Amino acid sequence: MFKIGVVAASSRVSPETVEGIKAWMAEHVPGGDPALVFHPSLHAKHGHFAGDDTTRARALVEFANDPRLDAIWFARGGYGSCRIAEAVTPQLGPEARGKRYLGYSDAGSLLAAMYKAGFEHLAHGPMAADVRRGVETGRRALAWLTEGDPAGFEPSLAADPRPAAAFNITILSQLLGTPLEPDLTGHVLMLEEVSEAAYRIDRAMFHITSQPSIRQVAGIRMGRASDVTPNEPDFGMTAEEIVRFWCARSGIPYLGPADIGHDADNRIVPFGKR
Numbered sequence: 001m002f003k004i005g006v007v008a009a010s011s012r013v014s015p016e017t018v019e020g021i022k023a024w025m026a027e028h029v030p031g032g033d034p035a036l037v038f039h040p041s042l043h044a045k046h047g048h049f050a051g052d053d054t055t056r057a058r059a060l061v062e063f064a065n066d067p068r069l070d071a072i073w074f075a076r077g078g079y080g081s082c083r084i085a086e087a088v089t090p091q092l093g094p095e096a097r098g099k100r101y102l103g104y105s106d107a108g109s110l111l112a113a114m115y116k117a118g119f120e121h122l123a124h125g126p127m128a129a130d131v132r133r134g135v136e137t138g139r140r141a142l143a144w145l146t147e148g149d150p151a152g153f154e155p156s157l158a159a160d161p162r163p164a165a166a167f168n169i170t171i172l173s174q175l176l177g178t179p180l181e182p183d184l185t186g187h188v189l190m191l192e193e194v195s196e197a198a199y200r201i202d203r204a205m206f207h208i209t210s211q212p213s214i215r216q217v218a219g220i221r222m223g224r225a226s227d228v229t230p231n232e233p234d235f236g237m238t239a240e241e242i243v244r245f246w247c248a249r250s251g252i253p254y255l256g257p258a259d260i261g262h263d264a265d266n267r268i269v270p271f272g273k274r
Contacts, residue, residue: 002034002146004071005063006042006128008050010106011078013042017129021075024131024138034070034146036128039063042075049080057084060110064096071145074103074110076129082109082171086179089113100145103127105194105262108171109180115165115271116182124166124190124260125152125268133264144268154190154259154267157274162218166190166260166269169225173204176211185216188255190269191243192223194262198235201225202242209250219253224261 006021018038025036041059044051051059063069088110100121103111111122123144131138140152150158157164165184169191175181193201208214225239237245240257247254259267 001032002070003037003068004034004073004142004145005037005039005066005069006073006075007039007059007063008042008044008075009056009060009084009110010050010074010080011048011076012045012050013075013129015043017076018042020132021128028135028138029142034142036073037063037069048078050075053080053083056080057088060084060088061091064092064099067095069099071100071102073128073141073145074101074107076127077103077105077107079106081106082175082180085110085113089117092117100148102141102145102268104166104192104260104266105168106171108167109175111271112167112175112182113180116180120272121148122271123268124271126266130264130266137264137266140268150274152268153274154269156188156221156256156258157269160188161273162186162188163272164188164190164269165271166192166223166258169193169201169204169208170196173207176208176214181213184214187217188219188221189214189217190221190223190258190260192258192261193225193239195227195229196225197229197231198237198239198242199231201228201239202235202237202246205242205246209246209252215250215252217252219255220247221255221258223258224263226262
């Protein structure tokens, strides 16, 4: 039986969310293979977080290094993984390096640190809590976690052999220049955003595209920016127009849209070469 460990590296996970994931699995994976193994720390609470930093770090290290588990699925995003990523990565051994890891949004800080450390099986894609967004969302995630199935990949990857990576705009902006920043030279960089005002997206893109390291990417694709908060007065540009603007100003090729975002249609982007 293929076993997937579910851990919380960021915000608190409600009991309703955990029960919703279990109910989805019971309905759509009736044979119980693959099986989800939920770390007890999913029920921990420490203010905003799913347990304090030590608790969340220990949970991830324990599951990642456990030879009885075959893959790691991040439970949800929110905020908090940047607080543990630098401490966690050096503790991950050979067993951890053989597993697949799937998440996005705030989990991007961990994916970045692990990619920098040479992990080969990382992907930006639906988290465990996202199974409640739709049947295909969960099936896409499970197919990649169990088999590395390319059917759920972001469509542009099929015709582009260059390495890729995907991040939430705010997360990427915050990790640049820190010990978590990976080398994205020659990569197709895909971006998405949620619940930010247009001016904040613009400010983050100024920061991202101003970095000498990011100016070495092969190009940028823009995914969906959902739930853009009101701006008074109206900013006058869509999220895609903002990304196009900063790509043109910085000399980074704009490669078009990407089928990723905080929604049921969020496709999978493996880090590096496929």
